[in-house]
Structure formats: C-alpha cells, structure tokens
Amino acid sequence: MKTFEKRFKVETLSDTIELSGPEVQHMRVLRLKNGDEVHLFDGSGWEARARIEEMDTFTATLVVLEKFQNDLELPKPITLALALLKGDKLADVVRACTELGVSRFQLLKTQYADVPDLGDNKLVRLKRIAEEASKQSRRAVVPEVLSPITLKQLPSVTKGFVAHPHTQSTLLEHLTWDSEVWFATGPEGGFSAAEIELLQHKNFLPITLGKRILRAETAPIALLGALASTGV
Amino acid sequence: MKTFEKRFKVETLSDTIELSGPEVQHMRVLRLKNGDEVHLFDGSGWEARARIEEMDTFTATLVVLEKFQNDLELPKPITLALALLKGDKLADVVRACTELGVSRFQLLKTQYADVPDLGDNKLVRLKRIAEEASKQSRRAVVPEVLSPITLKQLPSVTKGFVAHPHTQSTLLEHLTWDSEVWFATGPEGGFSAAEIELLQHKNFLPITLGKRILRAETAPIALLGALASTGV
Numbered sequence: 001m002k003t004f005e006k007r008f009k010v011e012t013l014s015d016t017i018e019l020s021g022p023e024v025q026h027m028r029v030l031r032l033k034n035g036d037e038v039h040l041f042d043g044s045g046w047e048a049r050a051r052i053e054e055m056d057t058f059t060a061t062l063v064v065l066e067k068f069q070n071d072l073e074l075p076k077p078i079t080l081a082l083a084l085l086k087g088d089k090l091a092d093v094v095r096a097c098t099e100l101g102v103s104r105f106q107l108l109k110t111q112y113a114d115v116p117d118l119g120d121n122k123l124v125r126l127k128r129i130a131e132e133a134s135k136q137s138r139r140a141v142v143p144e145v146l147s148p149i150t151l152k153q154l155p156s157v158t159k160g161f162v163a164h165p166h167t168q169s170t171l172l173e174h175l176t177w178d179s180e181v182w183f184a185t186g187p188e189g190g191f192s193a194a195e196i197e198l199l200q201h202k203n204f205l206p207i208t209l210g211k212r213i214l215r216a217e218t219a220p221i222a223l224l225g226a227l228a229s230t231g232v
Numbered sequence: 233m234k235t236f237e238k239r240f241k242v243e244t245l246s247d248t249i250e251l252s253g254p255e256v257q258h259m260r261v262l263r264l265k266n267g268d269e270v271h272l273f274d275g276s277g278w279e280a281r282a283r284i285e286e287m288d289t290f291t292a293t294l295v296v297l298e299k300f301q302n303d304l305e306l307p308k309p310i311t312l313a314l315a316l317l318k319g320d321k322l323a324d325v326v327r328a329c330t331e332l333g334v335s336r337f338q339l340l341k342t343q344y345a346d347v348p349d350l351g352d353n354k355l356v357r358l359k360r361i362a363e364e365a366s367k368q369s370r371r372a373v374v375p376e377v378l379s380p381i382t383l384k385q386l387p388s389v390t391k392g393f394v395a396h397p398h399t400q401s402t403l404l405e406h407l408t409w410d411s412e413v414w415f416a417t418g419p420e421g422g423f424s425a426a427e428i429e430l431l432q433h434k435n436f437l438p439i440t441l442g443k444r445i446l447r448a449e450t451a452p453i454a455l456l457g458a459l460a461s462t463g464v
Contacts, residue, residue: 071443072443072444092324095447096447096450096453099444099445099446099447099450100442100444100446100450100454101442101444136445136447137444137445137446138444138445139444168463170461170462170463171461172404172461172462207461208460208461208463209457209460209461210332210333210459210460210461210462210463210464211303211304211463211464212304212331212332212333212369212370212371212460213331213368213369213370214331214332214369214460215327215328215331215368215369218328218331218332218453221328221450221453221454221457222332222453222454222456222457222460222461223457223461224454224457225441225453225454225455225456225457225458225461226457226458226460226461227442228440228441228442228444228446228454228458229402229403229404229439229440229441229442229454229455229457229458230402230404230442231400231402231440231442231443232442232443
C-alpha cells in the first residue's frame with residue numbers, strides 16, 4: 001500500500017479524533033483495522049501519526065501518537081491567479097501546481113478566455129482535485145480554490161509575476177522570499193495588452209517563459225517548475 | 233485562422249515544392265486557394281513563407297518566397313530520457329516538453345515502470361503528437377521520439393541531469409550551454425537506487441525538483457520549465 005493512501009484529512013488535530021463518512025469508507029476499502037497506524041493532516045500544515053482505536057462500519061476513533069509540522073511548504077505562500085480554461089485543463093493545472101506547492105488558486109475571468117465563468121459543480125471538483133493532489137504529494141496544506149473574479153477585482157499584491165511572451169525579465173532574478181508571491185497566467189488567447197497593463201498596476205511583473213509559444217495549461221506548470229528546481 | 237494552422241511540414245525546403253496527401257487535404261479544409269500564403273518548415277530548423285501556385289484535389293505546388301532560420305530553439309539540443317508511463321501520460325509529457333523545447337525523446341524501460349514496453353502504434357502516435365506540438369508552438373524542429381531502450385543501453389552523456397528526490401544540487405547551478413544536455417525522469421515508482429547509480433556512471437547528475445513528491449508526468453514539465461524560465 002502506498003503511503004499516501006493511508007493519509008486522511010481531519011478538521012482539527014485533537015488528541016482523540018472521531019471520523020465518519022467517506023474517510024471511514026476509505027479506511028475499510030484499504031482493509032485497515034483496529035491497531036493500524038495512519039497519517040492525519042489538517043490542511044493547514046500540521047500532521048500526525050495516529051492509531052485506529054475502534055472502527056465500525058460508519059465511524060472510527062483514532063488516537064494521535066505524534067504531531068508534527070510538515071515542512072514540505074514553500075518558504076512563503078504562493079497564489080496562482082489562473083485564467084479559466086476549457087475542458088479538463090483547469091483540473092490538470094490545479095493537480096500539477098498543487099504538487100508543485102501552490103497554496104491558493106484564484107480563478108480569473110479574462111477577455112480572451114474560451115469560457116466566461118465556472119459552474120458550482122466544477123468549482124467543487126477542482127477543490128476535490130486540490131485535496132487529492134495535496135495528499136498524493138504528501139503536503140499538509142490543501143490549497144484553496146477561489147471562485148472566478150475579474151482582473152479588476154484582483155487585489156494589488158506585494159510581489160507578483162505574470163507570464164508574458166516577448167519579455168526579457170526572468171523570474172529567478174526578481175524573486176525573493178520576503179513576502180508571499182502571486183503568479184498570474186492567461187487563457188489560450190493570452191492576456192490582452194490592457195490586461196497586462198492592469199496587472200502591472202497591481203504589481204505583477206511580466207516575466208519570460210522562453211521564446212516558444214506555450215499552451216495556457218503548460219505555462220503555470222513551467223513557472224512553478226522554475227521554483228521547484230531551486231530546491232524549495 | 234490561427235497562424236499555426238497555416239504551418240505545413242515539408243521534406244526539403246527547395247524553391248518549388250510539390251505537396252500531396254494529408255497536407256493538401258488540410259489546406260482544403262482551411263479553404264486555402266491559389267495565391268494564398270502559408271508557412272512551411274522542414275523539421276530541422278528552417279522555415280519559409282510560400283505561396284500556393286496551383287492546387288487541385290490531391291496536389292499543390294508552392295513557391296518559396298523567403299527562407300529563414302527559426303530562432304525558437306534552445307541554445308543546445310536537449311534530449312529527455314523518459315521512463316515509460318501508463319495511459320495518456322506519455323502523450324501529455326511529449327506535448328508539453330515539445331512546447332518547452334525538447335529536441336529528442338528517448339523512451340526508457342525501467343525497473344519500477346507500470347508498463348514494460350510500448351507498441352508500434354503508440355510510438356507512431358507519440359511522433360504525431362510531437363509534430364503537432366512543434367507546429368503549435370511555432371518551432372521549426374520536430375523532436376524525434378526514439379523506441380524504448382533499457383538504462384544499460386543508454387549512452388554515456390557529456391552533460392546529464394536526473395530528477396531525484398532528496399538531492400540538494402540544483403539544475404541551474406550546474407547547467408552550462410557548452411554541450412548538448414540530457415535529462416532523465418523516472419516512472420511512477422521512481423528510479424531504483426541501482427538505476428540512479430547507473431545513471432550517475434553515465435554522467436547524469438541527480439538534481440532536486442523541490443521537497444514535494446511529484447507525479448512522474450509533472451517532473452519533466454517542471455524540469456523543462458526551469459530552463460524556460462531563464463528566457464532561453
């Protein structure tokens with residue numbers, strides 16, 4: 001059994017924990033039984049080793065054996081402001097970028113997007129994908145996925161970067177870890193000139209991702225890959 | 233019509249070019265007619281603007297107007313030695329890494345791979361995906377996709393990097409562009425200790441992709457993203 005399969009998310013890491021519903025079903029699927037050890041995480045950075053004390057069809061009582069802070073997070077939280085994309089592309093980006101350490105996804109409505117908005121069901125699905133990817137990559141933080149807003153509604157940030165063709169500036173020459181970091185990536189058609197200007201007003205610095213044209217779903221993974229390659 | 237849709241691959245960029253088969257069908261689908269301009273590329277780095285002189289149902293004659301070397305390639309060729317992966321994951325990696333500038337894919341049979349080998353049909357499909365992705369990202373080079381070999385059959389390289397967890401070395405502190413570069417990425421279960429040792433004997437330096445566990449299909453995209461983020 002792979003380690004991540006024995007990881008379960010809980011609301012709060014108290015000394016004794018009662019679980020019910022899908023987490024218990026999942027334990028039964030994995031054929032876990034009384035006395036077995038599992039890993040718990042609370043989605044905010046804390047983890048624990050715990051032992052199953054009692055389990056029946058619907059509920060399980062666990063005792064926390066050891067609590068520790070998971071150190072797999074990036075030095076500061078990263079928010080990815082991500083333009084809406086068609087089909088399963090958003091899911092692919094959320095999955096890969098959760099593995100790569102993103103703390104929060106802020107979906108964006110943009111001028112050249114192929115999709116104007118996102119249904120509630122799709123938002124719920126993206127949240128579930130973020131949770132699954134967080135488990136699989138053994139992170140203790142489950143990234144938030146925030147409903148789409150317009151670029152005008154996006155706050156001014158302390159430090160932001162927007163992937164933009166025909167730019168010379170590079171991420172790593174401008175990145176420092178003294179505050180949280182925002183990234184913005186556009187839709188298939190890219191950001192419009194007006195949108196890039198608006199993002200610059202909000203402290204997003206245009207940066208290069210090389211000379212070739214990247215698909216909208218490749219750009220954010222490449223950007224986060226640049227961070228990962230520094231070993232953080 | 234998007235520019236990349238009017239890009240056609242030819243065998244050789246001679247002054248006058250006769251096309252037939254699927255490329256002509258594609259021209260007809262795009263409703264191109266005599267006198268229209270298209271872009272041609274030969275898959276080795278050369279491109280041309282060309283004009284359709286005569287077109288019938290099955291053949292087209294084009295005259296090259298201007299020939300130029302496409303400058304979207306990385307400073308030296310990159311080969312990605314990529315472990316076989318299940319399902320559509322190989323296709324996703326080939327697509328994204330072609331956009332990110334890989335020149336050649338060397339598929340690998342590895343110890344912990346979920347799939348032992350690759351059928352001919354799948355290899356042909358991967359080659360087609362590399363060609364399409366090359367077109368879309370406006371590259372003039374179509375990456376080769378080479379049939380799977382074992383790690384023992386892999387040549388010793390001048391400069392190689394292998395993505396490996398629990399490593400401190402980073403790509404960008406060791407990368408120079410004085411020779412062609414190889415990357416190696418493992419299957420879902422990772423490379424075995426013996427495989428990492430073998431790769432090191434063949435001049436592949438283990439490098440980090442951050443502290444989190446990445447899926448096998450995320451790692452190569454992240455690695456190439458690190459290169460792209462330097463603006464090359």
